[in-house]
Amino acid sequence: xxTLAWLMIPIAALASSATAQKVETGSxxxxxxxxxxxxxxxxxxxxxxxxxxxxxxxxxxRVNGMRPDKFDIDEPYAVLLEPNGNVSRIIVREMxxxxxxxxxxxxxxxxxxxxxxxxxxxxxxxWYGGRLSFAxxxxxxx
Numbered sequence: 692x693x694t695l696a697w698l699m700i701p702i703a704a705l706a707s708s709a710t711a712q713k714v715e716t717g718s719x720x721x722x723x724x725x726x727x728x729x730x731x732x733x734x735x736x737x738x739x740x741x742x743x744x745x746x747x748x749x750x751x752x753r754v755n756g757m758r759p760d761k762f763d764i765d766e767p768y769a770v771l772l773e774p775n776g777n778v779s780r781i782i783v784r785e786m787x788x789x790x791x792x793x794x795x796x797x798x799x800x801x802x803x804x805x806x807x808x809x810x811x812x813x814x815x816x817x818w819y820g821g822r823l824s825f826a827x828x829x830x831x832x833x
Contacts (some may be wrong), residue, residue: 712778712794714802716785721767724820739794740827744781744788746790754788763807763826769818770803776810778803794825795823 726749746752747759757763771780781803799821802808811817 693776712781712800714783715780716792716796717769717782717808718784719769719782721769721784722819723820724769727770727819728811729808729821730807734798734802736825739798739825743791743825744796744816744827746788746794749788749790752788752790754786754791761827762830763828764795765793765822765824765826766791767820767822768795768799769820770799770808771816772811772819772828773816774811774813776806776808778808779816798823 705820743762743764744759747754747757747762754762766786769782770778773779778800781796781799783792783799784793786795808819811819
């Protein structure tokens with residue numbers, strides 16, 4: 692797999708000291724990354740929706756087309772997978788909202804910590820991609 696060039700800005704405090712992942716925002720050709728092989732999906736989507744609703748109320752969070760009561764988050768990420776399935780680096784796309792970047796980055800870091808990424812069988816670490824998707828559309832009766 693070819694080496695990827697990244698524009699990186701660290702996201703502070705995403706991974707606890709117990710995890711070895713380095714989480715950053717950046718950009719790449721997301722669709723050209725091989726998909727990461729993963730275990731079952733057991734994310735708490737209700738928690739992600741509540742967290743995103745809270746973050747979208749923050750004036751520092753400016754994402755076109757998203758409001759606290761209506762949003763659709765479908766964000767790519769890249770993980771540098773060691774041959775044994777451990778994740779050493781995580782890159783999430785810059786969304787224009789520090790809180791949403793944190794949601795995506797910390798969720799992927801938590802997935803890595805719980806061993807959701809499968810061993811690659813490769814001899815060296817390689818970059819793989821995935822997506823984190825969740826949405827909310829609270830409608831009020833007219």
